[in-house]
Amino acid sequence: MRLLDIMNEVEFNSNKPWDEIQNTEIKDIAYNSSKCEDGYIFVAIKGETVDGHKYAQNAYERGARVFILQNDLELDEDAIKLFVNDSRIALSKMSANYFGNPSKELKVIGVTGTKGKTTITNYISSVLNKAGLNTGVIGTNGTFYNGKKEKTLNTTPESYELHRIFRNMIDGGVKCVSMEVSSGGIMMERVKDVDFDTAIFSNLSPDHIGPKEHPTFEHYLGCKAKLFTLAKHGIINIDDKYADQIIERATCDIETFGIDNKADLNAQNIEYSRAIDSLGVSFDVKTIDETFNAYICAPGTFSIYNALAVMSVCKYLKIEKNIMIEALKSAKVKGRVEVLPVLDYATIIIDYAHNGVSLESILQTLKQYDHNRLICLFGSVGGRTELRRKELGDVASRECDLCILTSDNPDFEDPMNVIKDIADSFKGSDCEYIVEPDRKVAIEKAIELAQEGDMIVFAGKGHEESQLIKGEWIPFSETEIAKEAARNIIEKKMEKQLS
Numbered sequence: 073m074r075l076l077d078i079m080n081e082v083e084f085n086s087n088k089p090w091d092e093i094q095n096t097e098i099k100d101i102a103y104n105s106s107k108c109e110d111g112y113i114f115v116a117i118k119g120e121t122v123d124g125h126k127y128a129q130n131a132y133e134r135g136a137r138v139f140i141l142q143n144d145l146e147l148d149e150d151a152i153k154l155f156v157n158d159s160r161i162a163l164s165k166m167s168a169n170y171f172g173n174p175s176k177e178l179k180v181i182g183v184t185g186t187k188g189k190t191t192i193t194n195y196i197s198s199v200l201n202k203a204g205l206n207t208g209v210i211g212t213n214g215t216f217y218n219g220k221k222e223k224t225l226n227t228t229p230e231s232y233e234l235h236r237i238f239r240n241m242i243d244g245g246v247k248c249v250s251m252e253v254s255s256g257g258i259m260m261e262r263v264k265d266v267d268f269d270t271a272i273f274s275n276l277s278p279d280h281i282g283p284k285e286h287p288t289f290e291h292y293l294g295c296k297a298k299l300f301t302l303a304k305h306g307i308i309n310i311d312d313k314y315a316d317q318i319i320e321r322a323t324c325d326i327e328t329f330g331i332d333n334k335a336d337l338n339a340q341n342i343e344y345s346r347a348i349d350s351l352g353v354s355f356d357v358k359t360i361d362e363t364f365n366a367y368i369c370a371p372g373t374f375s376i377y378n379a380l381a382v383m384s385v386c387k388y389l390k391i392e393k394n395i396m397i398e399a400l401k402s403a404k405v406k407g408r409v410e411v412l413p414v415l416d417y418a419t420i421i422i423d424y425a426h427n428g429v430s431l432e433s434i435l436q437t438l439k440q441y442d443h444n445r446l447i448c449l450f451g452s453v454g455g456r457t458e459l460r461r462k463e464l465g466d467v468a469s470r471e472c473d474l475c476i477l478t479s480d481n482p483d484f485e486d487p488m489n490v491i492k493d494i495a496d497s498f499k500g501s502d503c504e505y506i507v508e509p510d511r512k513v514a515i516e517k518a519i520e521l522a523q524e525g526d527m528i529v530f531a532g533k534g535h536e537e538s539q540l541i542k543g544e545w546i547p548f549s550e551t552e553i554a555k556e557a558a559r560n561i562i563e564k565k566m567e568k569q570l571s
């Protein structure tokens with residue numbers, strides 16, 4: 073591809089004459105020097121950890137001859153240096169150009185908010201695919217389309233990856249993409265050149281504030297709100313405390329959903345239902361034109377909000393109502409309030425809640441259902457986000473009858489250290505706790521302890537299939553461990569009955 077075509081609409085200065093730039097052809101773009109080969113452009117990014125300009129020489133040695141730079145540096149005479157104000161912004165535009173602006177050929181639905189992004193994006197894809205609109209998903213659980221899965225490093229991939237994925241999706245016949253838009257992704261300009269059709273706001277609470285993330289809550293909110301300047305249509309949870317602030321900053325037209333405040337889509341007449349292999353909620357949906365009943369196979373009020381967000385998209389895209397209702401009845405997301413039907417006398421749930429807000433939300437939700445004891449098995453990541461330990465401990469010790477404190481990606485930190493921090497919250501609380509640093513043994517104990525009517529949540533790992541121990545990802549499946557433990561308990565019980 074011609075260098076000038078890749079640089080279309082990117083402002084730059086250069087060390088070389090126009091003729092030379094005009095006649096240069098490019099094979100591909102890399103923002104990591106180790107990916108560079110002959111004919112590549114290297115984009116030097118001032119990162120959160122290191123300055124990519126340090127690797128320009130390495131990129132040169134690997135064959136790159138064109139460099140996108142924010143400041144000058146020494147390279148051999150044949151290097152073409154293109155100076156830009158912000159390399160991340162340049163990378164975004166260059167990637168969109170390189171892949172032929174694929175988002176313009178797709179209907180892209182971006183979901184932002186502190187909680188609910190993975191759930192909503194996956195629900196949207198379930199419903200739209202059922203309605204015959206080939207839809208891909210991009211987010212924390214990976215990239216999915218046409219039955220294929222690709223792992224993603226970030227919830228919202230870097231702009232180059234994002235536009236590459238879009239192009240591959242188009243080649244595979246995808247028409248619509250439902251993607252998570254993290255505040256980090258917006259902050260790092262990963263979605264700047266994505267042509268969003270619709271943007272959804274689920275909710276907002278303090279999160280991702282600290283070194284390498286957002287300096288303040290206001291900054292975090294500002295990043296989330298920016299999505300509503302990139303889309304044509306906005307869908308907003310009107311019950312959220314920060315809804316007005318998002319609406320104020322939006323430049324698109326807005327539709328709302330909610331339970332407590334008047335909205336374009338309102339839920340009412342809510343009823344919770346519990347079966348041995350499922351937790352669900354049914355409710356009426358009221359719009360200006362009609363009222364109809366819906367059911368979602370996920371528990372509590374937050375599941376209604378997630379469903380309303382999806383219904384708002386369906387309304388906007390004119391998806392047939394009955395198809396939407398049927399698809400939502402069975403829509404499930406791996407590791408998000410996932411009920412494991414392994415025991416017939418207690419409900420076992422795997423959930424991704426790994427901070428105070430989401431743990432509180434899932435525990436309070438489960439308490440809305442008839443139950444015996446509420447038991448939570450959880451830990452917290454090692455080596456970082458130490459504040460979360462207190463948040464999680466405070467919530468669990470307040471909401472539960474029993475907790476099993478264990479590890480959750482301890483990495484290089486001693487799991488007992490993390491557990492000790494969490495256990496501080498239990499001082500003076502009525503909630504009992506058991507300490508078992510080996511998460512596999514902890515799950516086995518939880519299954520063994522289960523009594524008639526108990527609700528037991530394994531919180532934190534959700535969809536993850538591995539555990540980070542001393543820098544290594546070790547395969548770890550909570551589902552398999554729970555199934556095996558339940559089989560053993562049932563066999564033991566049968567043996568006892570027979571003897």
Ligand SMILES: CC(=O)N[C@H]1[C@@H](OP(=O)(O)OP(=O)(O)OC[C@H]2O[C@@H](n3ccc(=O)[nH]c3=O)[C@H](O)[C@@H]2O)O[C@H](CO)[C@@H](O)[C@@H]1O[C@H](C)C(=O)N[C@@H](C)C(=O)N[C@H](CCC(=O)O)C(=O)O
Nearest residue numbers: 104105117119120121122124127226227228230254255256
């Ligand atoms: C702290 C952080 O946000 N890091 C993200 C960031 O990396 P970085 O800028 O820190 O990169 P760096 O390591 O400093 O390197 C700077 C540059 O040097 C280059 N380099 C580096 C080494 C080398 O040998 N050669 C080389 O060229 C790197 O490729 C990079 O271009 O930019 C990368 C590309 O976009 C991201 O993959 C990376 O996400 C890391 C994995 C991460 O954990 N990010 C989290 C905070 C994040 O983004 N999370 C959000 C969800 C949370 C939310 O809601 O905000 C997400 O969307 O995933």
Ligand SMILES: Nc1ncnc2c1ncn2[C@@H]1O[C@H](COP(=O)(O)OP(=O)(O)OP(=O)(O)O)[C@@H](O)[C@H]1O
Nearest residue numbers: 186187188189190191374408423424425430433434
């Ligand atoms: N709308 C919601 N409001 C509050 N909590 C929610 C909501 N939806 C899901 N949750 C809870 O938060 C957990 C994470 O949900 P989900 O993965 O959908 O959110 P997310 O925005 O993608 O989160 P993260 O940024 O942590 O990946 C779920 O397992 C559930 O416990």
